[in-house]
Amino acid sequence: MLHIVNKSPLDRPSLDAVLQTAEAGAILLIEDGVYAATKGSAGEAKLKSAGGKFKLYALAPDLEARGVADRVMDGVTAVDYAGFVDLVAEHKASQSWL
């Protein structure tokens, strides 16, 4: 399953909910969700503690808009809108954690 998170990890518990609920799969961070993938942030610590159970992606245009494209943590792949579509197509189901 592809889990899509669009809320900042320090503002809303959406990412926590995914990490507590799902066992495996992929997480795609979009909109304010991309802050979770920034080096040195509390969001990075949350993703690291998930210990590689998930494939991690972040939407590049959202990283760029927020000025954080150059500080994405290791283990996160930046994708463009076409990559977003591919991810949705590759997974049997996707879920947006609003």
Next chain:
Amino acid sequence: MAIEINGKSVETDEEGYLVNLADWDEDIAGVLAQQENVALTDQHWEVINFLRDYYNEFQIAPAVRVLTKAIGKKLGPEKGNSQYLYELFPYGPAKQACKIAGLPKPTGCV
């Protein structure tokens, strides 16, 4: 609303401001000035170009007080005062000059 120029139609809002900033060129400025009954001189263009540069740098049309101060800094105190600017643009330098410069209405301008 729209203005017709050189065979093109350019969209404006109900107060006559351009809807798409990218539509602006000097010919359109001429038409907008005509609608405002302003005959453009070099002094007008100096203010219009200043406003466009300000918008490019800060992404806003400045309030009158800010415009006056910033023009004074760049073009000298004899131009950075509201009397000079109101002589050029009688209905308000920020409001009328911004319209001719193709910018949105200044924030805080009612």
Next chain:
Amino acid sequence: MTIKKFMFVNRKAPYGTVYALESLEVVLIAAAFEQDVSLAFMDDGVYQLKKGHQTKGIEMKGFEKTYGALEDYDVTKLYVDSDSLAARGLTADDLCVPVEVMSRAELGKMMEDQDVVLSF
């Protein structure tokens, strides 16, 4: 006109919601009316000032540059919570305008000192 002390408290990240842009517009209006304006950035609000916004890809108007105009509006009191920066891996050097970094407790005291506090 009586000059009042206005503080704008910014706690939301930019672009994901409209709060940051709305706040900035009200700040400019208040400043145009020559009020005593200060801005506080805490929690995700500190992200508003992160340098290097490139909004072409999301097709929204970027407003990082507009923070640079605050000085022309005589808005120079920008306060940023140090814990909020640290939790996000940021320092004052990552920000697009000069600010004063302080503790939450100090920010709390500043709020007490205001006539009007507007929270975004």
